[in-house]
Amino acid sequence: MPAASRNQGRRRWPVGLAVVVVIAAVVAAWSLQERYADGAGSPGGGPAPSYSITVSKDGMKLKAYDLTALQALPQSRVVIDGKAQTGPSLAVVLADAGVGRYSSVDIRGAGLRDKGSLTLTGAQVRRRVQFDFSERGTVKVCGPALYRAEWVRDVLTVDAR
Numbered sequence: 001m002p003a004a005s006r007n008q009g010r011r012r013w014p015v016g017l018a019v020v021v022v023i024a025a026v027v028a029a030w031s032l033q034e035r036y037a038d039g040a041g042s043p044g045g046g047p048a049p050s051y052s053i054t055v056s057k058d059g060m061k062l063k064a065y066d067l068t069a070l071q072a073l074p075q076s077r078v079v080i081d082g083k084a085q086t087g088p089s090l091a092v093v094l095a096d097a098g099v100g101r102y103s104s105v106d107i108r109g110a111g112l113r114d115k116g117s118l119t120l121t122g123a124q125v126r127r128r129v130q131f132d133f134s135e136r137g138t139v140k141v142c143g144p145a146l147y148r149a150e151w152v153r154d155v156l157t158v159d160a161r
Contacts, residue, residue: 051138055097056159063097070139076130078144085142087131094125094160102160107141110154118152131155 052066073088073096088096090105105125107118118141120129129143140153 053093053139053155054157055093055099056157057097057099057102058161059159062099065093065097067133067137067139070131071133076128078128078130078142080142080144085130085132087133087139089128089130090120090125090141090158091129093131093158099160104161106157106159106161107152107155108157108159109140109152110138110156113153114149114151116152118146118150 052064053070054064055062070088070093073092075086076089076092077084077086079085090107094102094105102125103122105120105122107120109116111117124145127143127145129141129146131139132142133139134153136154138154140151141155142151
């Protein structure tokens with residue numbers, strides 16, 4: 001075999017390995033995302049029975065809400081880009097958890113479908129920011145004054161400061 005052919009094959013090997021590694025990473029991320037989105041392996045693919053949102057004030061846990069508790073709160077509805085978003089407002093959830101005054105609110109999510117975090121001022125919270133129940137058995141934070149890129153899906157924690 002000519003030396004030129006051997007060198008060409010050696011140069012392709014790292015590129016081929018890189019392609020295999022990237023594909024493996026994408027498949028692994030996809031399967032983790034699918035498992036989480038389907039309820040973390042719950043029977044029948046329904047919502048994960050342990051899904052909840054923790055509300056804190058300055059890092060001190062005040063209350064945890066599962067989907068049933070969130071559905072028991074007063075619900076509001078906003079239409080964004082022709083699609084109804086229905087759930088309790090963020091202000092209602094904060095008040096129910098016992099958060100009286102706050103200047104900002106940090107929201108953290110799983111980060112599988114978005115950047116996974118958002119910080120809002122108190123004024124922004126009062127502008128129809130709300131939770132919306134997803135088909136995956138989780139909730140997202142959305143609102144007509146928020147850009148879609150700011151929405152946090154699969155919310156896990158809300159911390160008022």
